[in-house]
Amino acid sequence: MVFQPIVDLLSENIFAPILFFLSIMLLLFSLKQFDKAFKGIGKDKMRDDYIRFLITSKWIGFIAGAVLTLVTTSVALSLGIIVPLYNKGYLRREEIIPYILGANVTTMISSIIAAIVLDSLIGMKAVLMLTATITLVTLTALVFYKQYFKLIKTMFDSIVSDKRLLYVFTVSVFLMPLLLIFL
Numbered sequence: 001m002v003f004q005p006i007v008d009l010l011s012e013n014i015f016a017p018i019l020f021f022l023s024i025m026l027l028l029f030s031l032k033q034f035d036k037a038f039k040g041i042g043k044d045k046m047r048d049d050y051i052r053f054l055i056t057s058k059w060i061g062f063i064a065g066a067v068l069t070l071v072t073t074s075v076a077l078s079l080g081i082i083v084p085l086y087n088k089g090y091l092r093r094e095e096i097i098p099y100i101l102g103a104n105v106t107t108m109i110s111s112i113i114a115a116i117v118l119d120s121l122i123g124m125k126a127v128l129m130l131t132a133t134i135t136l137v138t139l140t141a142l143v144f145y146k147q148y149f150k151l152i153k154t155m156f157d158s159i160v161s162d163k164r165l166l167y168v169f170t171v172s173v174f175l176m177p178l179l180l181i182f183l
Helices: 004-013 016-037 043-050 058-072 075-087 093-106 109-117 121-143 145-161 163-182
Strands: none
Touching: 004 016, 016 075, 058 075, 058 093, 058 121, 075 093, 093 121, 093 145, 109 121, 121 145, 145 163
């Protein structure tokens, strides 16, 4: 691994919480630089010359998200690349959802690897069952993409337009993981 000597040097000489904070800062700086790299490129040029492959079909977007997340084993990286493109208006919501679905499916690979490393047959079965379920649901969403997108858009518009629903949604995003941990 190219970065392993650097990581080893830093982790041996910098207190772990400080190194964690510096890592987050480096990630944010990198994403900011990625965002700046597209400054001055028009939407049409970007769509026609650089990201046309992502928007030609929902399946290509799905595969692109899956492959990038599989190769990097980092859903944060694969989404960190696509979100600035969406925020700049280079991609539309209906074009990024298949990419996100692909990233979501392959993010389970790290859990499968962990189950293998831990030599846990029960863990491996559970992770494989979860991965198969997520894949089946995702593929169903892609097959019926027009209806799926309409449902997502309706839910999004409802939540954003009603402050109470937005509050409930926001609170649930934080409470649901805690409930799952303590159950």
